[in-house]
Amino acid sequence: MPPANAELVTQLLRLIEVRLLDPLEILVDGDPAIDSLRAVVRDRAHSWAATMVGGDEQAAYGVIVRAISTLYPGDAPFHPPLDWWRTPLGQIVARRVGHPTAESVSYAVAGAMLGITRQGVHDLAARGKLARHPEGGVLSAAVRDRLLREGTRHA
Structure with missing residues (x-):
């Protein structure tokens, strides 16, 4: 994997851990099912990064918009x-x-x-x-x- 992709994967994983998985783990009181989600996210992060970097325009746009709207939710525009x-x-x-x-x-x-x-x-x-x-x-x-x-x- 090119270094740019590796850095992107690392950032995506960090954001998903901090913003989604860690709070969910707290909410479900440490249920081991979260470990399965962590494995899925690790696998998918590579695919998301590859699509963002090298996918066709429509695919890249879709992955980017889903990531931004999921990782940075809110009622106000993304800023x-x-x-x-x-x-x-x-x-x-x-x-x-x-x-x-x-x-x-x-x-x-x-x-x-x-x-x-x-x-x-x-x-x-x-x-x-x-x-x-x-x-x-x-x-x-x-x-x-x-x-x-x-x-x-x-x-």
Whole structure:
């Protein structure tokens, strides 16, 4: 498995353990059935990561949206901290989907997604290299497209 996939699998496993399995284990008072779920998740995490990284667009989108909605539930739109975009999951989401819940993103978010400064995003937008959104910020799809043109980018 390529290192990027290994890092993504590790992050997915950590998030699922902390956000889903550990609380469920507490809720069911340590029932051993949770061990079976942990094994299933370990096996599936490799498949999810492979699909996110190398699957066709529709399959990758589906896995990413399911993961985000499951691991980051809430009534408000998904709004991760800027550092999140530098994680393996954040980077693959940026490359494959853009921002999963926003048509436009601020210059700061776009910078985090691209691995550049906010000023760098402003310069790209001013030169017409990154499409602005009419209501402010830049198009999430434009950030994704730029990442795809540049190839794999690691934080």
